[in-house]
Amino acid sequence: MSTEDTRRYYEVLELPPDAPFAEVRKKYLYLNAFYMGDSMELAALNGDAPYHRRQGILAELQDAYDRLKDILGREEPVQQPLQSPDVTVRESMRDYLDGIAAFSGPILKEIREKMGIDLGSMAIATKVQKRYLEEIEAEQFTWIPAEVYLRGYVIEYARHLSLDHQKVAEDYMKRYRKFRSSSEEKK
Amino acid sequence: MYHTDKSCEIWAVAGGKGGTGKSFITSSIATQLALKGRRLVIIDADFGGANLHSFFGISRPKHSLSEFFEERIPLSQIIVHSGISNMGLITGALGSLDSESISYTQKQKLFRQIRSLEADYILIDLGAGSHINTLDTFLLADKMIVVTVPEVTAIENLYQFIKSVYFRKLKFFLGSFGLKDMLQDAWKNKAAYGIRNFANLLDHVKKSSPDVHVAFEKEMSTFVVYIILNQVRKSTDILVGENLKSVCLKLLGLTAVYAGYADYDEEVQKYINRKEPFMIHCRLSPVIREIEDITEHIMSGKTAIFSARSYEHGRY
Ligand SMILES: Nc1ncnc2c1ncn2[C@@H]1O[C@H](COP(=O)(O)OP(=O)(O)OP(=O)(O)O)[C@@H](O)[C@H]1O
Ligand SMILES: [Mg+2]
Numbered sequence: 001m002s003t004e005d006t007r008r009y010y011e012v013l014e015l016p017p018d019a020p021f022a023e024v025r026k027k028y029l030y031l032n033a034f035y036m037g038d039s040m041e042l043a044a045l046n047g048d049a050p051y052h053r054r055q056g057i058l059a060e061l062q063d064a065y066d067r068l069k070d071i072l073g074r075e076e077p078v079q080q081p082l083q084s085p086d087v088t089v090r091e092s093m094r095d096y097l098d099g100i101a102a103f104s105g106p107i108l109k110e111i112r113e114k115m116g117i118d119l120g121s122m123a124i125a126t127k128v129q130k131r132y133l134e135e136i137e138a139e140q141f142t143w144i145p146a147e148v149y150l151r152g153y154v155i156e157y158a159r160h161l162s163l164d165h166q167k168v169a170e171d172y173m174k175r176y177r178k179f180r181s182s183s184e185e186k187k
Numbered sequence: 188m189y190h191t192d193k194s195c196e197i198w199a200v201a202g203g204k205g206g207t208g209k210s211f212i213t214s215s216i217a218t219q220l221a222l223k224g225r226r227l228v229i230i231d232a233d234f235g236g237a238n239l240h241s242f243f244g245i246s247r248p249k250h251s252l253s254e255f256f257e258e259r260i261p262l263s264q265i266i267v268h269s270g271i272s273n274m275g276l277i278t279g280a281l282g283s284l285d286s287e288s289i290s291y292t293q294k295q296k297l298f299r300q301i302r303s304l305e306a307d308y309i310l311i312d313l314g315a316g317s318h319i320n321t322l323d324t325f326l327l328a329d330k331m332i333v334v335t336v337p338e339v340t341a342i343e344n345l346y347q348f349i350k351s352v353y354f355r356k357l358k359f360f361l362g363s364f365g366l367k368d369m370l371q372d373a374w375k376n377k378a379a380y381g382i383r384n385f386a387n388l389l390d391h392v393k394k395s396s397p398d399v400h401v402a403f404e405k406e407m408s409t410f411v412v413y414i415i416l417n418q419v420r421k422s423t424d425i426l427v428g429e430n431l432k433s434v435c436l437k438l439l440g441l442t443a444v445y446a447g448y449a450d451y452d453e454e455v456q457k458y459i460n461r462k463e464p465f466m467i468h469c470r471l472s473p474v475i476r477e478i479e480d481i482t483e484h485i486m487s488g489k490t491a492i493f494s495a496r497s498y499e500h501g502r503y
Contacts, residue, residue, distance in 0.1 A: 014433060034430060035437075041430040044342040048384045049438055057437050 006071060009064035021072040028065040032058060036159070051127060055152030062166075097163070103171040105139035111161055112137075126156040133157060136172075139179060150176065197301065197309045198485065199232075199328035202335050203344030205315030208417040209334045211455060211465070212478075213312040214242035218466035219482040221273040225307040228266060230277040232324050233314035234289065237279020243269045244462035245278070253280035255300075256293055262300035271464065275306070289320060298327050315344075317351040325352055326359075330485055332413045332446070335431070337424040342431065346439070349412055350385055353441060357392065360406050364399060385439055410441060413485055416448040424448070444488070447481040449474050 010017045013027050035042075035057050042049050093114065100107060112122070123130040132153055135141050151169050158168035200213040210233070217229040231239035231252070240248045250265035266275040289297075301309060311328065313321050325331055331352070335345045354370065361369050373380060373391050382388050393400045412435065416428040428445040435443035452474050458465040466475065 014436065031433065034433070039430065040337075040339040041342060041427060041434055044339050044346060045434065045438060046343070048346070048386065049434075050384065053386070053438060 005067070009068050012060050012064035013068070021068070024065065024068050024072065028061060031061050035061070036155075052149065052152070055155075056148055058155070059148040059151055062169075102175075103158075103163070103168045104175055105137045105172070108157060108161075108168070108172075109137040111163070115161060117161070122157070122160055126153075126160050128153045128156050139175070147173065147176075195302075195304065195306045195309050196330065197311065197328045198330040198332055199311040199313060199325045200332045200334060201313035201321060201325050201348060202333040202341075203315065203317065203346075203348035204335070204341040205236075207334050207336045207341055208449070209315075210239050210242055210312050211459070212334050212415055212417055212449065212481075213310055214239060214464070215449075215466050215474075215478045216482050216485070217269075217274055217308075217310045218271055218464060219478050220308055220310075221269075221271050222466070223482075224273065226273050226305075227308040227310060228275040228277060228304050228306045229269065229310045230301065230312065231279035232311050232321075233279055234320060236314045237281055239312050240276065240278045241462060242459065243271070243276060243464055245270065245276070246462070248276075248278040248281075251278045251280050255297065256280065256289065262297070263304060271467065294320060294323065298324075301327065317348050319355070322352050322355045326356055330413060330488075331411065332415060332485065334415045334417050336418045337416060337420075337427040342427075345431070349435070349441065350439070352412075353407075353410060353439075356410060357407070360403070361392070361399075364402070366395070366399070369395065389440055408442070411488075412441065412443045413446040414443055415446050415481055418451040419448045420451045444484070446484040447477060449477045449481070 007017050010019065010024075013019075013024060013031065015023060015027055019027075035054050042054075096114070097111070112119075119130050119133050122128075123133055126133070132143075135143070136150075136154060136157060151173055154169050154172045155165045158165035198216070200209050200216075202209055210231075213229065217227060220227050229239070231237045233239070234252075237251070240246075245267070249267050250260075252265070254260040254265050255262055262277065266277055269276040301311070311324060313324060333345060333349065335341045358367065358370055361367055369392065370388075373382060373388060377383070377388075380387075380391055382391055393403055414428050414431055414435075416424070416431075419425060425448050428448055432443045432445045435441045450473050452472050454469050454472050455465055455474065458469055465472075466478065469475070
């Protein structure tokens with residue numbers, strides 16, 4: 001990795017290029033939560049903060065953080081940012097969720113159904129079209145989305161269920177990449 | 188005609204919304220510079236709402252900008268003493284003058300004379316709103332400073348103001364390429380071009396030709412806004428400035444520096460009402476130290492660094 005790239009990652013995280021890893025991590029968690037949330041600084045932007053651009057920023061932040069984590073050679077577990085208060089996860093539910101090793105489309109569907117949330121209301125809350133939510137669950141894509149969008153949608157999905165959206169997105173995107181490369185091989 | 192070997196640095200303060208504390212902050216920063224031994228002139232360019240003199244305890248200023256506009260008296264001859272050593276004051280016109288009555292030629296003459304004033308620093312206090320004269324005076328500055336408060340309406344006005352200034356500069360820039368109608372055209376046909384927001388519009392301009400793109404990056408990269416957050420009432424508010432900086436960078440594509448914040452302190456109003464300069468007489472207020480920091484950050488061009496701790500305790 002060139003120093004040029006490294007500098008760029010620090011820039012994305014709005015940090016000086018000599019910031020230690022602990023700082024990188026804190027700033028990443030902070031900015032990630034900020035661009036995910038509904039703060040007055042974003043609300044005041046009106047049309048200048050469209051959904052897809054925010055998703056793009058989130059993807060950039062994630063990428064910068066992941067790369068810097070590799071470079072700085074730390075493997076601390078990522079603390080989960082604040083959870084969305086929309087759905088409270090009950091205790092029994094928590095046990096069930098803790099038992100999940102890796103998230104996938106069918107598992108997300110199962111969780112959603114256990115929580116009694118229908119796709120229609122989820123589409124309204126997440127502002128992601130119902131069709132895409134269905135495709136995420138089925139892992140069947142009629143439309144091949146750019147990864148940042150898909151990732152954004154998966155994060156919205158996971159947030160709505162109060163899941164650890166970082167982990168969900170990570171697991172899901174890993175599967176998605178595998179799924180895509182194998183479907184390309186078949187062609 | 189313009190002085191190219193400018194020895195003075197011009198700082199202009201604006202910000203969109205009224206009553207956020209622009210005049211208070213400008214007069215305080217000016218006082219801080221004077222206390223540090225810098226020679227400066229502070230100008231009240233709030234055409235129509237002049238009151239900067241009050242922050243220095245001056246009730247009936249001997250001279251004002253109306254003499255410049257109406258009697259053609261040179262700017263250097265209408266400087267009054269601010270009551271603080273090293274600092275001259277050019278007070279705004281009280282009464283007849285308003286922004287609409289200033290002609291283009293008068294404005295150019297004013298800018299020329301501001302640039303050639305004898306001082307280390309020239310500070311310009313601007314009025315609320317985004318009037319074209321406010322925008323042009325703001326663009327005259329070497330350091331463009333905005334003051335806002337942690338309130339959604341003030342922040343909305345701040346974005347509007349910053350975008351208006353940026354457009355104004357962009358228009359001058361495109362004019363130099365013989366493309367002065369591009370912005371108007373882009374806006375009129377925004378549906379056809381797929382322009383839905385500020386960032387789309389900038390992309391549209393950049394895409395127009397490689398030459399324009401290169402020059403755009405060069406010229407517009409000098410556009411830097413210093414953000415000051417005033418009337419901070421709780422520690423979590425402090426990060427609003429940091430967030431605004433981030434939003435400017437990431438969503439509007441403009442460079443911003445968070446120069447710092449000043450607490451809300453009831454003493455401020457008391458001193459203003461008593462017509463005593465706050466910075467001179469209220470040394471125990473935390474705001475003093477904060478103004479010192481802000482001034483330092485703007486002088487050095489460095490952003491205020493708030494420790495990583497503050498992120499952990501932030502709202503998010
Ligand atoms: N840090 C502060 N703490 C407490 N009060 C403040 C502070 N800053 C400003 N104020 C109050 O806000 C009032 C308005 O301040 P000021 O006149 O500087 O605003 P302004 O932005 O210049 O307004 P205008 O848009 O009308 O020019 C002041 O009279 C003062 O009482
Ligand atoms: Mg004022």
